[in-house]
Amino acid sequence: MMETDVLVIGAGPAGSTAAKHAAMGGAQVIVIDKKSEIGTPKRCAEGVSKDGLKELGIELSPRWIAKEATGVRMVSPNGTAVNLTEDKVKLPEAGYILERKVFDKFMAMDAGRAGAQIMVKTLATGMRMEDDQVVVTVESMGQKMEIKAKIVIAADGPESRVGRWAGLKTALKPKDMESCAQFEMAGVEMAEPDCIEFHFGTVAPGGYAWIFPKGDDIANVGLGVLTTITDKTAYEHLLEFVASNPATKNAQPVELNVGGDPVGGLLKKKVADNVLVTGDAASMVNPLTGGGIISGMLGGRIAGQVAAQAVADGDYSHKNLKVYDKLCEDELGESFKKYLKAKEYLLSLSDEELDDIADVFKDSDFETINTSEMVRKLIKISPKALLKLGKLF
Amino acid sequence: MIVKEWCMYCGECAGVCPRNLIEIREISLKFNEDKCKECNICVQVCPVQALEKRDD
Numbered sequence: 001m002m003e004t005d006v007l008v009i010g011a012g013p014a015g016s017t018a019a020k021h022a023a024m025g026g027a028q029v030i031v032i033d034k035k036s037e038i039g040t041p042k043r044c045a046e047g048v049s050k051d052g053l054k055e056l057g058i059e060l061s062p063r064w065i066a067k068e069a070t071g072v073r074m075v076s077p078n079g080t081a082v083n084l085t086e087d088k089v090k091l092p093e094a095g096y097i098l099e100r101k102v103f104d105k106f107m108a109m110d111a112g113r114a115g116a117q118i119m120v121k122t123l124a125t126g127m128r129m130e131d132d133q134v135v136v137t138v139e140s141m142g143q144k145m146e147i148k149a150k151i152v153i154a155a156d157g158p159e160s161r162v163g164r165w166a167g168l169k170t171a172l173k174p175k176d177m178e179s180c181a182q183f184e185m186a187g188v189e190m191a192e193p194d195c196i197e198f199h200f201g202t203v204a205p206g207g208y209a210w211i212f213p214k215g216d217d218i219a220n221v222g223l224g225v226l227t228t229i230t231d232k233t234a235y236e237h238l239l240e241f242v243a244s245n246p247a248t249k250n251a252q253p254v255e256l257n258v259g260g261d262p263v264g265g266l267l268k269k270k271v272a273d274n275v276l277v278t279g280d281a282a283s284m285v286n287p288l289t290g291g292g293i294i295s296g297m298l299g300g301r302i303a304g305q306v307a308a309q310a311v312a313d314g315d316y317s318h319k320n321l322k323v324y325d326k327l328c329e330d331e332l333g334e335s336f337k338k339y340l341k342a343k344e345y346l347l348s349l350s351d352e353e354l355d356d357i358a359d360v361f362k363d364s365d366f367e368t369i370n371t372s373e374m375v376r377k378l379i380k381i382s383p384k385a386l387l388k389l390g391k392l393f
Numbered sequence: 394m395i396v397k398e399w400c401m402y403c404g405e406c407a408g409v410c411p412r413n414l415i416e417i418r419e420i421s422l423k424f425n426e427d428k429c430k431e432c433n434i435c436v437q438v439c440p441v442q443a444l445e446k447r448d449d
Contacts, residue, residue: 034417034418034419035419036419041401043403121419123416123418123419125416157404157408158404158405158407158408159404159407159408159415159417160407160408161407161413161416164413165413171408171409171410171411171413172408172409173409174409174434174437174438177405177408177409177438179405179438179439179440180440181440181441227437227438233439233440233441233442234440234441235440235441235442256401257401258401258403258405258440258441259403259404259405259440260403260404260405260408260409260438260440262408
């Protein structure tokens with residue numbers, strides 16, 4: 001039986017970041033990933049904020065940055081666009097569109113360089129407690145093995161099976177899981193090629209559609225829907241969106257991605273004896289945008305640090321690990337609560353209401369208008385904004 | 394459960410399965426059908442309609 005201090009299950013950005021920081025904290029670390037190639041296929045629109053990468057201390061590499069995005073374009077159901085371009089407003093969320101297939105590998109390489117041992121094509125199939133430690137059964141290229149660990153970090157994505165083996169409620173209800181489909185396309189004709197673009201309304205019931213530019217005429221074109229409020233699949237909605245949108249109607253797909261995005265807000269209990277849950281498995285995803293790369297990595301960093309400390313303490317009990325819940329709440333949970341409110345409001349709007357709001361804001365000079373002025377304008381056209389958003393401002 | 398050949402192994406079904414019965418491998422998907430109560434949530438969330446309840 002292999003033995004280690006920390007076993008990380010899943011080498012996405014959250015798992016690799018957890019592994020890196022656990023290793024940097026002096027723990028012996030093994031990371032397993034079920035896939036033969038880390039980061040492939042992507043299940044993601046690939047957008048991150050510059051501030052987020054900076055906060056994480058990630059050194060930028062042209063090998064995984066596809067394009068810089070400097071603005072945001074929001075389009076209402078009738079096609080009215082509100083452009084938050086660089087010349088109009090300084091956006092705190094300006095960012096990059098990544099090449100996830102390369103980025104995820106780079107993050108795993110960082111973990112490896114920090115001292116973590118990486119096993120690819122290795123699937124966790126079960127878990128049990130033994131002498132105050134965890135034994136995880138795995139399969140690697142036809143070989144069944146067992147890995148005994150003091151601490152398991154579950155970074156197994158929206159499938160979130162590992163946390164449940166530890167008795168945590170990581171299963172999601174369909175209303176908290178956006179069902180997503182995306183094409184990577186060439187021949188996309190974007191009105192604002194430096195902006196990430198969002199389309200709201202019945203084009204994507206319970207979610208939104210996006211076009212994220214990847215340079216030249218290439219873009220990720222996708223959407224997320226709540227399967228509780230539509231009878232069509234995410235893929236069917238995507239085909240309709242692509243055919244009807246002026247930017248994509250002549251574009252050609254080179255890749256299809258699908259998957260679930262856990263948007264219900266941060267999982268409350270992410271800690272059990274010897275186990276920490278992180279990343280998508282702990283719903284570390286902004287409930288409004290569905291973005292979870294940076295937040296998953298921030299959570300992963302905390303998980304790695306807490307695990308390393310617990311190894312140093314020689315105490316892997318829930319009691320000694322539970323500081324993780326508090327630290328994640330401070331780092332992510334508080335802001336997610338606000339984003340949840342904002343999402344509730346956004347999803348309550350009819351296509352007509354969205355059109356009216358877009359019409360009011362389309363010519364706004366966002367450089368001269370402050371937040372409270374914007375909210376006043378919004379409440380005038382959409383009185384329920386006061387009720388739903390009032391407490392946030 | 395019938396898994397259609399166009400399944401993309403994204404794992405969304407596994408994440409919503411209330412009984413944790415679905416194991417997603419890189420290019421296969423395993424159901425623990427003995428314990429399945431046929432709640433059908435997995436069928437409902439699939440982004441590409443790759444799951445179908447077996448008629449028996």
